[in-house]
Amino acid sequence: MKAFVVEKIDDKKYEASIKDIEIPTIKEDEILIKCLYSSLNYKDALSSIGNPGVTKVFPHITGIDVSGEVIESKSSNFKKGDKVVVTGYDFGMNTNGGHQEYAKVPSSWAIKIPKELDEKEIMIYGTAGLTAALSINELQQNNITKGKILVTGATGGVGSIAVCILSKLGYEVSAITGKKEQIEFLKSLGAKDVILRQEFDIENKRPLLSEKYDGVVDTVGGEYLAHSLKQLKYNGVATCCGLTSSYELNTNVFPFILRGVRLIGIDSVEISLEKKEKIWQKVAKEYKVENINSLVTQISLEQIKEAYNKILNSKAIGRYLVKI
Structure with missing residues (x-):
């Protein structure tokens, strides 16, 4: 599969590129997600340049959020075909993130997408x-x-x-x-x-x-x-x-x-799944906005590096949606 990989060259040099890597194998209480959409965040951009406050493990795949479909599950909470979103915890920090075609995560990190949203919509918010x-x-x-x-x-x-x-x-x-x-x-x-x-x-x-x-x-x-x-x-x-x-x-x-x-x-990383589910329900209903698409620039994996430069130089506007 293809993934956006950041590699450590020496203590102060990091390089990022699209690599062909093996699809991960899941263990008990994990799920394998076919990634459909991710996004870019300031934390992702810091990870891409080796900021030690974000990422210490290299090579590394960035992307602190992802939406997609479960294609394999070793958890009683999810089955093949479930539409899920993952945000927070260690995802995209020291655990490989959403900028890859398939991602494995602990089932305790995933939430089923509210029926009022699809994979693209929920990742526009991200x-x-x-x-x-x-x-x-x-x-x-x-x-x-x-x-x-x-x-x-x-x-x-x-x-x-x-x-x-x-x-x-x-x-x-x-x-x-x-x-x-x-x-x-x-x-x-x-x-x-x-x-x-x-x-x-x-x-x-x-x-x-x-x-x-x-x-x-x-x-x-x-x-x-x-x-x-x-x-x-x-x-x-x-x-x-x-x-x-x-x-x-x-x-x-x-x-x-x-x-x-x-x-x-406000912390969105370590909050409970229960609170995340509650807030995503609000996003799907009373917080849902009609003009959300006007915020988005959709990019591919190949365009991530250029977009990171804009984020780090305060030139980014709105949201970057990554179509995997």
Whole structure:
């Protein structure tokens, strides 16, 4: 079968290419999936250049998510022909991921695709969509059911899907981007207003700013999250899921002790299957958006390397869907 393989050449050099490799053999409580679709995520791009925080085992097949059909099962939970999606856990990190024609996984990593979605649709959302949906679910669970929501990194995978879902649910969405040429794109997704990154005054050192937002979906971290917290309204909620700006958070306690602001971390990797199933059901129903296809650039295995370069250089827009 064909696979997108990253190989370690020496301590600081990695090479990626399409290789012909053997179809994996499954063991007890594993399933073999005919991969139909995967996607590209920032974590995949880091893995492709040997980032040790993501991947330490080489050669390695990238792809932290996949959708497809079970063709062999040694698990009582799945049978041949089941349509499944896999996201999170160690998939695509130190276990070979979705950028291959056939993938074996522990059955405990897989979920049957909701009947309202097919393999392509669920992978248009993919890990990014699951993360966006988890973020929005936390806002709703913490009584942020209406009002003005700020989305950082809005042209990225998580951010763009968050804009779509929030707009569908009736929120007033403000989107931050560093890409002036994408203002109209973000408005087409449902953003009411777009803030250019250079206009978002992260250099302002005041500990609190005027109350502006009911909630924040932050995908970048660093000073953008810190500055957002200062502008949350009383009892406002921010979710945090990314670090493309910085993994550091230099903030102060005033938003928390004077306005009752809450900051909630979002992890889509180690959450329980039960919670994943619940969120995928929401994506299939109340979170499902009509214009999701406008976010997608469909590529092949052969085009992954070029797309990774765009992701790592902050030139990617929306989602990359990989047709296997």
